[in-house]
Amino acid sequence: MPPYLRLGSLPRKRHLAHTHEPGFKGEGIYYEEVVTQAGFSGPYSIVYHLRPPTRVVRIEPAGTLPSELGDEPTLRHHHLKTRSIPRAGDPISGRLALMGNEDVAVSRCRPLKPQEELYRNADADELIFVHHGSGTLRTMFGPLPFRDLDYIVIPRSTTYRLEFDPAPEADLLVIEARGSLTVPARYRNDDGQLKLGAPYSERDLHGPRETGVVDLEEETPILVKDGCRLTRYTMAAHPFDVVGWDGMVYPYTFNAEDFEPITGRVHQPPPVQQTFEAPGFVVCTFAPRMLDTDREAIKVPYAHSNVQADEVLYYVRGRFGSRRGVEESSFTLHPRGIPHGPHPGTIVASRDALWTDELAVMIDTVRPLRLTRAAMIRDDASYPLSWMD
Numbered sequence: 001m002p003p004y005l006r007l008g009s010l011p012r013k014r015h016l017a018h019t020h021e022p023g024f025k026g027e028g029i030y031y032e033e034v035v036t037q038a039g040f041s042g043p044y045s046i047v048y049h050l051r052p053p054t055r056v057v058r059i060e061p062a063g064t065l066p067s068e069l070g071d072e073p074t075l076r077h078h079h080l081k082t083r084s085i086p087r088a089g090d091p092i093s094g095r096l097a098l099m100g101n102e103d104v105a106v107s108r109c110r111p112l113k114p115q116e117e118l119y120r121n122a123d124a125d126e127l128i129f130v131h132h133g134s135g136t137l138r139t140m141f142g143p144l145p146f147r148d149l150d151y152i153v154i155p156r157s158t159t160y161r162l163e164f165d166p167a168p169e170a171d172l173l174v175i176e177a178r179g180s181l182t183v184p185a186r187y188r189n190d191d192g193q194l195k196l197g198a199p200y201s202e203r204d205l206h207g208p209r210e211t212g213v214v215d216l217e218e219e220t221p222i223l224v225k226d227g228c229r230l231t232r233y234t235m236a237a238h239p240f241d242v243v244g245w246d247g248m249v250y251p252y253t254f255n256a257e258d259f260e261p262i263t264g265r266v267h268q269p270p271p272v273q274q275t276f277e278a279p280g281f282v283v284c285t286f287a288p289r290m291l292d293t294d295r296e297a298i299k300v301p302y303a304h305s306n307v308q309a310d311e312v313l314y315y316v317r318g319r320f321g322s323r324r325g326v327e328e329s330s331f332t333l334h335p336r337g338i339p340h341g342p343h344p345g346t347i348v349a350s351r352d353a354l355w356t357d358e359l360a361v362m363i364d365t366v367r368p369l370r371l372t373r374a375a376m377i378r379d380d381a382s383y384p385l386s387w388m389d
């Protein structure tokens with residue numbers, strides 16, 4: 001989780017009355033809400049509302065999301081081009097599901113219009129990679145600015161609105177984690193601090209910097225997703241009425257360009273690029289970096305047979321040294337069971353290179369991934385044969 005943070009007005013100790021006169025209905029207090037993970041055993045935050053956060057006016061069904069994962073007749077590599085998927089919907093409804101399994105779901109989103117109503121994902125931590133765009137994430141924890149190449153981590157059950165600045169047009173990669181998505185445990189010392197050898201530090205993780213109290217006694221709908229089910233909750237008041245909070249559960253950003261690559265005399269394996277982890281998968285950042293320095297080093301990754309992993313790369317920027325034919329917003333999926341490696345000619349072409357400006361996001365999953373039908377129709381059928389000259 002991100003480091004402990006405190007903002008706004010808090011009482012001296014937790015679970016004591018936080019006095020506020022006259023307060024809602026003359027009760028004389030702010031209303032405490034404990035936001036926990038892993039039951040009451042995991043990280044938590046404690047927030048203080050102007051009004052009780054439990055005042056539901058209406059609950060209505062709001063539809064279901066179709067389960068779109070398809071079955072493929074063969075085990076094979078895939079290459080999907082998503083740069084030009086049509087703009088559609090808003091930052092929530094415009095998500096195009098591409099692949100997933102029991103642990104993770106991967107979507108692309110190129111929204112056409114602003115987010116229509118508040119949204120809350122009850123089942124998954126969300127990791128939104130901002131390929132293009134800037135703006136503000138609005139939550140009860142206060143405004144959180146974001147920009148190009150930010151990862152935005154939104155803990156499950158955080159009600160939010162993604163507001164984009166007018167230009168450039170938003171372009172997002174959305175990763176949903178069924179388990180808790182967090183900083184890799186091996187980057188932390190026994191006291192929880194990020195180790196000196198980790199590829200980023202607490203200074204690179206950015207939470208809200210101020211509270212953003214919305215004092216509005218007005219019916220406010222929230223679209224809640226759990227599994228494939230959508231429910232519309234109408235609250236009696238706006239839920240962002242928080243005057244203060246502290247803890248370790250809150251949305252935060254990490255910019256991909258703040259990742260400090262670890263390079264060596266010869267090629268380093270992908271775990272050195274690890275950025276986040278969650279049960280069943282990891283997320284890595286291939287950031288611009290020095291290439292291997294030995295005079296005889298092969299500067300592109302060796303061919304490898306994935307062992308108990310499906311490997312997805314999302315290409316963000318730059319020329320990807322080991323791969324031909326990919327473009328910005330391409331995905332490659334190299335599944336378990338069959339080897340992949342540098343494309344023909346790329347070993348020689350990279351021999352004199354000292355630096356790569358490539359930027360890519362990798363998702364490695366333990367369980368097999370399945371593509372959605374929307375992904376299958378974007379798949380390059382010739383890609384598995386592209387290692388032939």
Ligand SMILES: [Fe+2]
Pocket residue numbers: 304311334340
């Ligand atoms: Fe690979």
